[in-house]
Amino acid sequence: MPEAEPGYPQAILDLLGAGRDRPVFEHGPRTVTADELADLVGRISAGLREAGIGPGDGVAVVLGVSPEAFAAIVAVQVVGARMAGVRPGLAPGQLRHLLGHQIAAVLVDPSTATPQLRSAAAGRRVLAVGPVDGVPDLTASRAYPRTPLPAGRPHDVGRVIYTSGSTGNPKGCLQTYAALGAAWAPHPDRWPPAVRDLAANLDRYLVFGSLGSQVMLEYGILTLAAGGTMVVAEPPRGAEPFFPAAIVRHRATASVITVPRLAKLVAIQRTAPVDLDTLRALLVSGSPLAPARLAEAISVLGPVVYHGYGQTETGMISMLTPAELAAVPAALASVGRPPAAVEVQVRDGDGRPVPTGVEGELFVRTPAQASGYWADPTETAGVFVDGWVRTRDLARLDADGYLHLLGRARDVVIVNADLQYAGPIERVLSGHPDVAEAYVVAVPDEETGEAVHAFVVPAPDRRPDPDVLRDLVRERLGAASSPRHVTFIAEVPVSVAGKPDKRRLLADRRPALP
Template sequence: MTTGAEPGYPQSVLDLLGSGRDRPVFAHGTRVVGADEMSELIARVAAGLRAAGIGPGAGVAVVLGVSPEAFAAVVAAQVVGARVAGVRPGLTPDQLRHLLGHRIAAVLADPSTASPQLRSAAAGLPLLGIGPVDGAPDLTAARVDVTPPIPAGRPDDVARVIYTSGSTGNPKGCLQTYAALGAAWAAYPDRWPPAVRDLAANLDRYLVFGSLSSQVMLEYGILTLAAGGTMVVAEPPRGGEPFFPGALVRHRATASVITVPRLAKLVAAQRAAPVDLGALRALLVSGSPLHPARLAEALAVLGPVVYHGYGQTETGMISMLTPAEMTADPARLGSVGRPPAQVEVQVRDADGRPVPAGVEGEFFVRTPAQAVGYWADPTETAEVFTDGWVRTRDLGRLDGDGYLHLLGRARDVVIVNADLQYAGPIERVLASSTDVAEAYVVAVPDEETGEAVHAFVVPAPGCEPDPEVLRGLVRERLGAPSVPREVTVIAEVPVSAAGKPDKRRLTGFARERGAGG
């Protein structure tokens, strides 16, 4: 149990459920789970974990699909004070073994995830079932007494390990303490920043999919609870239909999270064959920046429902741009919103000195619920977490009204003749063409210059981008060193298991083309 007068996290989540009684909080197909049933599920799983010897500080790997039981399992593991490592789908066997080697005491799986691959990677570790899993005790069937569970997490213990996408190798684990989760705002309406309050009003039916290991998916699920809404599980697409807009229509969703590539597909689908999205009131764009022209197009096609969020695994939400802000002042489309009062942002130059508004530099951020470091990586921890600040390694500026403008990644660079060419500015120039829906830049080895710029572009609907015209556009705007050696037109960008553009695969494609040439 935590020290002090009040139990710590996730008491706030338990309180939300305790005040809900039979209010529907989760919908899964024809099944609707009320707040009381969810509370009992959490109590059962917590009792099962304690019976299995899981308590404060123990590492628990959560390998689960999206279901009421999965949500209950995550909360229950934090009730007992465990270090909860959410393992997302799509990892390679080597990555799975790598993550399960992080002092894990037990693995939680459900019937949809207890695959031979997982069992092989988890060999030697206790396997605990969330539902009926062969060879594992079913924690959802554990006996509980009538006393509500009391959270046992200690403030300085790690509550959650959030893994990055692993786009450069094995995923990195960001460590978030129980104190940090207690300082977060999702479960506390009185702490909501204005943009979050605006979004929360639209969470009547929040569509959840993929994995509750996703930081964004889970936190906006808790926000939905606090807003009085229902989390609605998206069923797999039918007969090859695109996920969006099919899932939005079928589940009458009022809100969901969407990546930039999926948003582009949704806009294109609505242009080609519009469907009734009358229930939809909020789409939170997450994972990567959205070019102002594409954001304007999404607003024009979908209506004032697009929220443009900016954050990192290490920090949580940094800022958010609401539809009302965009429509009131179209100049805001080039920003990612204004940080709320609870978030501090500094723009610093190459020497680490803060610069005034309007001057470009690197963002350093402090948020209430930021991580404290990376698992077993003191070097990277020291580089990113400095004197209470998180070094984002994102380049940008703050304008005179306090809005953030992203200009690229400090490390997303191509080194041409020993000079750094940042991918972000090149991508923005390419995406400014009316023929281009999306643009991505990667570095490829080059015998003459060390590295060369290779660009991939996704055409705007009905358009055929001319690579030479695009190369000329970059030359005109940014100069010869930034001009892509090659521009490749692709139908769609490959995405990682986390739903983000997969630049590793694009780099592989570029190298294959170079070898073939």
């Protein structure tokens, strides 16, 4: 019987092996070649094995943005462990919750090894990439294979991607090694046309935030496969805005951008423009971009905006390129055409596919989709249905195959690209003694893309204080869940079925009570 082919992340190791002395990372004054990055992967994977980490073990990766962070993520998957990317800024209780998910080791670096993190990781093995007092440095390993062999088993979970935690604790989305191996990013022969178009512009891809972010990491891998360089964005100087200063300083040709940051960039370029002559691609991610906003961005920035649509559970579903927008202006109101490898169905309330042009709920099937949620069989059963992912987004497909998003079947607000669920916010508000009922909807917001708007029915003879209600939500669920707007109403409008009608609330947001 022939020996099985090495699994994920062999394709990334192959890209590094072929790169040799090509620069693949810039980090401040450092330029790291493909050979040097491969050396880091080898050292860190050897250090993990020496620490007893192997297939099936959970490793929480709490790292900044650096070549070492990228190498560490690859190394964790080389040894076949379950890589759980933990983003900075979680509340202590949320962090302790995540580290309780069968985590064998916590991986830190000099920028993340805070006292709070060390306290939350008490009782677990802490390992470092880089010098951290009292913690073994995996990059110092000497005995390591030059070409490490991936040990991941196809049906083991290779990556856990956490949601924002707006329901109280972040939800872990699971990808198996088989799913990771089916991804398109490290394989140029699998690139859909829109991705191939984007890849041609990734000479200098600006990275920031966290490589634990699915989008930031995936397009970093795409940059590696496209022959480009990942460039770490330095923090802004003084009061200068992150964009466009980082683009200019690093001569970036491409980056990922959220809708709020895009709005700020457009506003800056209207009032105090700077020369963005190096910029060729901005991938808008995290929340829907209204057609008028997209048209404005193209008018001000030029043909550099790529409008992507996807979910944590599915990866990329569709992408709209500048070339398509120039050739098909009507596509402006869409999020592009799903590529051949992505199956989509628009279904009615009974789960039956509807004809082209008819609105319904979008179901998707992708080669690299997730398989479920960590320790949440109920939510898993509700979203992963017979091999399909229920997006809980309302959509329609037009006659030319373009996908149009029309709203949500789920009750969420997307604030700075993070999901904030309406239910927990409503429960916190309703728990205040001055509140009889509370209902939350999403409204457009210049700064955050969307914001929370709360409609509150006061308790009899009570006059709730909006600031007190905002502070209550902020304390319980975090600042992003705190209502930007509070409207007091005498009663909530209801649908013909007798249920609260949020569409009518959203249509008329004027205060109904003094």
